Amino acid sequence: MMEEEEFEFTEDLEAILHLTPEVQLAIEQVFPSQDPLDRADFNAVEYINTLFPTEQSLANIDDVVNKIRLKIRRLDDDIRTVVRGQTNVGQDGRQALEEAQIAIQQLFGKIKDIKDKAEKSEQMVKEITRDIKQLDHAKRHLTTSITTLNHLHMLAGVSTL
Structure with missing residues (x-):
């Protein structure tokens, strides 16, 4: 029963980890590797046979297992580092x-200040132009009055003669 579950798990895992040839090629281009464990067509039996080609080579199995454990620890450390790095990036x-x-809020505040100042300036310009119009009308009336007085003075001077 346990072997059946393990077999199903292995099949499920292989189905999940199966990558298309295009994806596999892209990975190989980005991360080139000579390690047989990184190959898409990795065969565990062939790999073990290359590590232990004869029965006598099984004598150093402890060394091989220790090397593999060390490699696993390094990979775990690398994975932890990458995960932490991604957390920091987030x-x-x-x-x-x-x-x-x-910065956007500060920018909106500055824009609002500029808008308020522009409205105040516009109001001030309207007041100044209104005052200028009043002075312009007063000047025109004064000029007309002076001209009329001059004509009246000239008429009064002509009639006394």
Whole structure:
């Protein structure tokens, strides 16, 4: 019963880990490796036969097992490092996003200040132009009054003669 479950698990695992040739080629191009464990067509029996070609070579099985365990530990350390690095990248990304949001809020605040100042400036310009119009009308009326007084003075001077 236990062997059947193990066999089913192995089949399920192989189905999950089966990669298309295109994906396998891309992986090989990015991460070139001479290690037979990295090959897509890895055969465990052939690999064990290359490690132990004869019965006499089984005498150093402890050394081979220790080397494999060491390799597993190194891979585990590498995986932990990568996972931690990805966690830090996520935190760095969140921090960058928060900083960007703060910068956007500050930018909106500055834009609002500029808009308020522009509205105040526009109001001030309207007041100044209104005052200028009043002064312009006063000047025109004053000029007309002075011209009329000059004409009246000239008429009064002509009638006294």
